[in-house]
Amino acid sequence: MMPSKQTLLHIAAGSLLTLGLLGVFAFRDDQKKLGNEVETRWQPPALPEEISFAGEAVPLDRWDVQERFDRELLFNYYSPANVLFLKKLSNRYFPIISERLQANGVPDDFKYLCVAESNLLSGATSRSGAKGFWQFMDATAPGYGLTANDQVDDRSDIIKSTDAACKYLKAAYQKFGSWTAAAASYNCGMGGYNGQATYQQTTNYYDLLLPEETNRYIFRILTFKHLLENSEKLGFKLEEKDLYKEVPYREVEVSSSIPNLAQFAIDNGTTFKVLRAMNPWLKGRSLTVSGGKTYKIKLPAAS
Template sequence: MISRLKKHLSGISVAVVLLCVSPFLLSAHCIGSDKEKEKVDNNRYSCVEVPEYVVFCGDTIDLTRYDRHERMDRELMAFSYMHSTSIQTIKRANRYFPIIVPILKEKGIPEDFKYLMAIESACNPLARSGAGAAGLWQFMPTTGKEYGLEVDSHIDERYNVVKATYAACKYLKNAYEKFGDWVSVAASYNAGQRRISQQQERQYTDETLDLYLVEETARYIYRIFAVKLLFDDPSEFGFYLRSSDLYPQIHYRTVKISETITDLARFAKSQGTTYALLKNLNPWLRDTSLPCRNGKEYEIMIPEKDKMNYKREFTMPYSRNWVVDK
């Protein structure tokens, strides 16, 4: 009995020690100089302050009303303490923002929608939800096909960064024609255009932020606002990254294919790369072969052999606000 009591008290002691130490583990950062560590120490116990307003797609959103303030506060805390997810999202964004932002601009979609992509997938082109949504923009199979993406057992263009971004632009433009404001468009990306329209009619308001919605959708817009603030200044959230911590863009050449490839591994070898690297750079290739039907042409990215090695000193940050070595 005494030995059991000692064991129990020992467990309590460990728990107490962990509780005492854990506040010192709260700040997540990529370590650098003593000066950087001092900045982290100074911000260890702080919470990101909820601003009075945010600007989204050129519109100023008032956050002073208690419900909006508290919703925003929840999402800011979530991004502050989901350390690994928040940091990795920034790292990946350095690779993918330079690809998607020019497409958004080309199609007349506000640049702020890159933050929608960030919360959809954490900037992971391989992301897949339990419901079956896939890729950076998390298209469901039926929606992907509706907006021009090929989705079958061999090819799934939801994982094609460029094509999926163009498809997302089609959806966003279509939704804007329906709603006429970008906040409603963003909400509809989560809930569907029909549901947002129905709730606006039932609740007698076109102001989407004033709608009573299921929790996932109610949080969705504020998550976009919060991640925008995260990208504006990661240090406010306690994250101190160096340029070398960010993921660089991958250098590649493009091979156009209009005839069936029966063995992608053999094709990869003939192109001077490996099957694993081929699939990594072209995750839309879902099988071991690539059938080309009806004269359809595909573009396959082949990594440049002499530029595959990680050279941290040459990694350029997409935004200088993301890093401490400005």
């Protein structure tokens, strides 16, 4: 026999009331167990009292600068997995980047621009098509001495791409007279930055209204500088064994084409997968070498 419609409504109402009461009691019980932990678990990280970029002081006494920095720091501080990953990866790449920056006369803080651009990932690709450690576009890469085709992509070579970025940054510094402005123009282009500076009658980054991504750009770089330089004090605990090391390698110089990179790898005691991992600038299954050109290929160090 089927229950009446009215009976079903009474049963449903009673069930909802019971669930509601259970929910209230469960919530109260959780609050008793948690005590004040809910109130103190999420706290905004404190801004540093002072910070600079490439030797240029950041005007943290300004409310707008404080809030823009605070926004980036807050979002990245509460992405702990990414901070820990960057700390591990920076141990492998920062020594190489720093050496090239110094050799080119560019301040060491620009290694944090590389973090902001690619997260130190050789294969990083943006929505606009920029690629590699320093995110060069297909059209602009050749102008900075970078080969970018279906076999070779120097944008994924940490040394060549860092040298190329230095060429841009030094030219931008000569134009704007400020490393901060040079860094900001890396995001919006020298032409874009200059156009805004001309209209607004200042080249000072902190006084300019720029496209939103560029408005946030320097503060994103500063955030990575603060988090990575002070990771231990900020609670990101890593031991030496946790850090990624540079993979031991030997180099072979090739002056003739390699028709089959997988066979080349096997002939040299490794695999195609490892060959590509150690040489991310290699993009195809073969390597054409012509015109007296040579390439240096990394292979696992002999055991």
